[in-house]
Amino acid sequence: MSHQEHVLGIDIGTGSARAGIFTPDGVMLAEAKTPIAMHRPAEHHVEQSSTNIWRAVCSATRRAREAAGVSAASVTRMSVSATCSLVLLDKAYRPLALSPGEEPWDIIVWMDHRATVEAAECTATGGAPLANLGGTMSPEMQMPKLKWLKRHRPALYEQIGYAGDLGDWLGFHCTGSFERSVCMLACKWTFDPRPGHGWDRDFLARIDMADVIERAALPETAQPVGVDLGALTEAAAADLGLTTGCRFSVGMIDAYAGALGTLGRSLTDAPKRRLAVIGGTSTCHIAAQPERCAVPGVWGPYPGALGDAFVANEGGQSITGALLDHLVAMFAAGGEFGDDVHGALSEILLERLAKGDPAPHTHVCP
Structure with a gap:
């Protein structure tokens, strides 16, 4: 090129x-x-x-x-x-x-979670593909939806x-x-x-x-x-x-593309010691290693999903980013931060963090 x-x-x-x-x-x-x-x-x-x-x-x-x-x-x-x-x-x-x-x-x-019942039925089979899904089919996957x-x-x-x-x-x-x-x-x-x-x-x-x-x-x-x-x-x-x-x-x-860019060279340098956390509408935690590693409750192992010669595992939390939107919308001042609400709030938080933890004893878990 x-x-x-x-x-x-x-x-x-x-x-x-x-x-x-x-x-x-x-x-x-x-x-x-x-x-x-x-x-x-x-x-x-x-x-x-x-x-x-x-x-x-x-x-x-x-x-x-x-x-x-x-x-x-x-x-x-x-x-x-x-x-x-x-x-x-x-x-x-x-x-x-x-x-x-x-x-x-x-x-x-x-x-979309319309297929919750169908996902449970897939899980109940105990079929071999479940070994690559942490043992449980998710309604966010394609077979339950179809x-x-x-x-x-x-x-x-x-x-x-x-x-x-x-x-x-x-x-x-x-x-x-x-x-x-x-x-x-x-x-x-x-x-x-x-x-x-x-x-x-x-x-x-x-x-x-x-x-x-x-x-x-x-x-x-x-x-x-x-x-x-x-x-x-x-x-x-x-x-x-x-x-x-x-x-x-x-x-x-999209989350895997983010993980590939985040992990980068560490896939070859220290693949077992690094975890990519990708934030968006949801939060995904993705790791990769050369060997297959099955973890109950964690999606994968997925050979090749992140790149040749590596096997990926994925966990995370759905709609965490959307939850932040919801929290901001609940407050009267939420509309005062312009079009990029998350960017504006992040700048404020980063400024406060630079001066020390602004709330050392407070943890908010909706």
Whole structure:
């Protein structure tokens, strides 16, 4: 890659899509952010729209490239980190709407807990994939969500022609490739990337999901993070303001991308002594080591999810960042900190911490 070429990074969080233009050695030249919409049709149901997210990705990409002052042709590589939300497409690969509205609400958001009963049923099987999930299936994973659809929305389930993590869907939307990231399949789909494992069809049959591999267009293998997925299609390139000379690389779940950037060289220097804590709408704690290490109650071990030759484990707390939003909103002065509330409050706290612990005997645990 020459010095005249650039890399595009896309991050799709819970509330916004972000784009950054980078030099090949990792210097960010510019970034842009566009909010994305959320739909809550019922308690524990949280939905988004892939159409809305695509518009946000394209808007952020165009503005980031313009701010960086680089040509469309100079952006020769791109990849994505994204939440583990579930995108549903019909057999013609169009958005498959879960709820009526102006937007096709075709995404079950990661934090959606409609499938709590189905997750418990998966756990009750005691199936082999549970050994990679700390022994318990989460309603935030994809098999319980699809099982819920099969049970409660059978007509919609029959229409599914593609179901995938948001990051894998972006790769499909940009290139047409059906390949999936090992990070996403291993962490959220019960796929075991170890040689001789793959999909546990006995487990899928026991949870009445034997048809899911064909219905969701799931591959039999998972691609390592960073592998070349293909060139942008003409339509995707036109929407993004790029060219078909830009190639898409296999991406990651957003927390894992954060963990890879946070741990960095310590994966080889001291992998057993460091833990990445990634804060956002939720808080994720991710560690990696060369050997498989199963911990009851902790997700993983996930081979390859964080990088080749490393096995990852993940814990954390859901919606901790959203809880901070809630706490700020409860106070009358919460609206006095501008658009970046967390940034403003962080500056105040850091100033106070520099002078010593401002509340040495106070701990707040909502």
